[in-house]
Amino acid sequence: MVSVMRDYRHGQQPQRPAATLKEKPKAAPRTAPVKAAAKAHKPLPWKLYGKFLAGGLSISILAWGGWSGWQWLQQPSLMPINTLTITGSSPKIPLAEINTVLKPYAARGFLWANPEQIRHSLDALPWVADAEVRRVWPDRLTVNIKPYTPVARWLGGAGQMVDAQGKVFSVPPAQVPNGLPNLAGPADSGSQLLAQLAKFNSIVAPLGLKVVSLQEDQRGGWRCILNNQVRLLLGSEDVIPALKRWVAIAPQVKEYLVAGATMDLRYTNGFAVAMPSATTVNSQ
Incomplete structure (x- = not known):
């Protein structure tokens, strides 16, 4: 008490005694652990699935329609061959033999009677040097037969002869x-x-x-x-x-x-x- 009063008299503030211990730093306040946010659930892309489904159905319908149309076009009754004109037949190339070759091709109809295939089949007949085959719109097939004209017999084999161009061809020996x-x-x-x-x-x-x-x-x-x-x-x-x-x-x-x-x-x-x-x- 006496010392304190003395200091006041001299107009000085009383001094605090020096601290002897360090104050512990205040610990940060504990916070509750934060849980990871739950993963958001995305809705299914139903519209996209719908587009894929619609596209697949459209392709299937188009494919079926194309196949059906193709089958329909192949029907001989769609465009039948109603007129068949044949020239060049002879006793050596009977009309009956020509008709036998043409029958399966004519049965396919106008669209599918292949002139080149018909020509090759006719060329295989004896005495046929060449054949011209044409389709005439809309239902006509014309066939022109060109027979061989022999000028000599070829001794290379039975039934072989030579035409005026020197081409060797074969016929039945009896002919x-x-x-x-x-x-x-x-x-x-x-x-x-x-x-x-x-x-x-x-x-x-x-x-x-x-x-x-x-x-x-x-x-x-x-x-x-x-x-x-x-x-x-x-x-x-x-x-x-x-x-x-x-x-x-x-x-x-x-x-x-x-x-x-x-x-x-x-x-x-x-x-x-x-x-x-x-x-x-x-x-x-």
Whole structure:
């Protein structure tokens, strides 16, 4: 009490004693743990599902409609073939055979009768060189048959012949006409043999003869048989000059121009004759 009063008298504030202990920091107030917010529940996209469903149904309906339309178009009764025009039939190509080929194609109707398929089927008939097939709107099918015209018989097989273009074709052997010259040679040489046949015939024509059989062997050698049954061996070189020389001499050796005689023209200045009795005579 005495010391306090003394300080007041001197106009000074009483001093606080120095603190000797640190005050503990105040702990932060505890807060209750915060729970994680619950995951929000999204609604199902029913509109999107509806669009997918509607799209799938539309595609299915279109596919079914397309299939049904396709089936409907394939009905022969939709556009039947009411008129069938055929030209070029002959005793060798009977109309009944042509109709047999056309019947299944015509039954398909106008839209599905394929002209190219019909043409290939007709070409397979004997004696048919080519066929033209056309559809004429709205219900007509026209067929024009082009037959083969044989000019020679091809000795490569039974029933084979050659047309004017040198093409080999086949028919039943019983249908091969008589009186055709015979040709034989390498494959695909029909045109060459026809050309040579025409040359030989023009050379021997002054003798009143013609070639009834002509052959080219694998080595290019030529031989022929005339209509008097005389055989000529011509070789592979200087064939035309040799034949012309023989034609010039033939009137002088008529006694040798007998059926079965063979004349070898492969000589430069003459020819050899083999008679049917196997007697050989050299002529210069």
